[in-house]
Amino acid sequence: MSDLKIAVLGAGVVGSTTVIELKKEFRNASVHIISEKFQNETTSFVAAGIFSPEGGNLAETEQRTRKWLDDSYNYWNNIRLSPNSQKAGVRQLSGYVFSKDHPHIVENPMLEKIVPLYRSATKDEMDMYPGGWKYGCYFTTLQTDPTRYLRWSEIVMKDLGVNVERRRIKSFAEVRNDFDVVVNCTGIGAKTLCEDKALFPLRGQVSVMRAPWIEEFVFGEWDTYVVPSFDTVILGGCRQYESYNTSVNRYDALSMEERCTNMIPSLKKGQIVERRVGLRPYRVPTRVEKEYRCVQSKTMKIVHNYGHGGQGITFAPGTSLDAVRLVREMLTEKQSKL
Template identity: 50%
Template sequence: MHIGVIGCGMVGLTTALELQKEFRNAQISIVADKFNEDTCSYVAAGLFRPSTSFTGPTKDITYKWIQDSYEYWDNIRRSSEASKAGVCQLSGYIFSKVNPSIVRNEFLEKVLPIYRQADERELRLCQGDWKYGSFFTTILTESKMFLPYAADKFIQQNGKIHSQNIESFSKLQGKFDIIVNCTGLGAQNLCEDQQLVPIRGQIIKVKAPWIKMAFYGENDTYIIPGFEGVILGGCRQYESYKTEICQYDKMSIQERCYNMLPSLKKSQFIRDACGLRPHKSIVRVEPEFYDTKTNGKLKIVHNYGHGGYGICTSPGTAKYSVELVKDLHSSSNLSKL
């Protein structure tokens, strides 16, 4: 059997690796036109903190995706591969001046080893009249390190990576027995999915080695230390296709982050970055028999629409999508009997 994965961002790579684990005798190939720094995954902060807005088809499935994802990242964190893969443990705070529900997260409270209410002293760790807060311990994945690590691991396990722009599923007719679509925002055209929209994000990366914890505030404000620096963010601009750095957004990010931690004014600038998060109100992980109109139907499993939570939740949706591939493969075998 030959399975093709379209897309080589975080979702595509974790899905391809999971397929290799489950189908040891199959040929798994990745087909993509964007790699590493050209993917949306490369820009992401990579902190495991899926929002309560992250939604699968049911509440139980959503929780399973989050739980499976955390176990995946935590297993890497505890392994000898952690430093190479760019995975580590990180603690942080989320603060609010408005509503206590903003700092609560029922999924994370069940999954993370620590997720608790912040006390009065902790509310004063950052400038601002914070009224509510939570402390948590979670996982950080540095995409810049994990993407090449995962690609190398995939190739070492006899995986093949092809550089090609796929404009239509019909172009893959006869090449693969099953296709897994992990094209992110590319699925907007490939699947004619107008419910998939970009949410633009912009960040600043700085050197501030004295920052050892993550901090979240309101208005999509966050300060997240990583392997090579500290990410300052951010913005969440619905249905914006702008990929250029906006100086107004940059000034807003600086003002909000500096107000939380004034010491950041002394940080050393590394770079600006922005990306378009592929958002769908309900993340699409489902099978489809795609009618090519001329050469029959293709068996496809879709896995896209994670919004700003593709890094942290990709292992869970990868595992789920592989189960759907197994179902399609089983139905093919049964049809031959």
């Protein structure tokens, strides 16, 4: 397949992972990444990067969700165990989830089956953090720092000879029609590109702090979380349904910084260095499927890979490997089937 040409739209965690896996699968193919935004302009850059499924199925079935989850965990864990772990920003991290209201909030059956440690928090552990917590769990999981991962992926793509193009695609007709397959990883951008009514933005904002003494993550209630990353600590957060506002909101910042400091008073000594906003591409189910679309009287083969909501770092490798499988299927299907 040496004349093969594949385009990937989008350069967030999903697009970047898909590009790398496509180039590994189809070594001689010419792979192009076309994206309006890169690196710190994407939603992916904003994420805390904790490997944690939110419960409920991301795919149409539990079986497919499970496959994506297992593939993702193995993918991230292999990077963690490789010499690239620091550069790629993948490591193990432990911490707590607390609740005052309900034991259900601190249970995560999907995660429990996969991570090396998952147990109830003791009373002493709950008392270490103000909040009057009644229920808690402590676990060890993976963290992918998206700021490092996106930078590292760009280097990997360059080494693999991927063609990079910065461009906004307003419709599939704007994608050159000599690509054999187009993979759509445009996150919330798919809302207009595909006129997808099932896709919504779930706005999030975080404050980035220097507080090197914080070594464990803590999730409390009301979307309050403190997550140490490689160089900084992420304070969150919020989930604003159908908000397209990508500007920092100072009231959101004040609220989340106060909630986090109430939970970990030593954060008063920390220094805020940045505030970031991202639009989570929320869709049930996440769309990983083939489409044959008539574009300028030609059939365009498209594989969609978008709509990961608040779990895109967690699930990006699993859905991307599935998307690569669908690309192979499309390439081997007989023309007469179309």
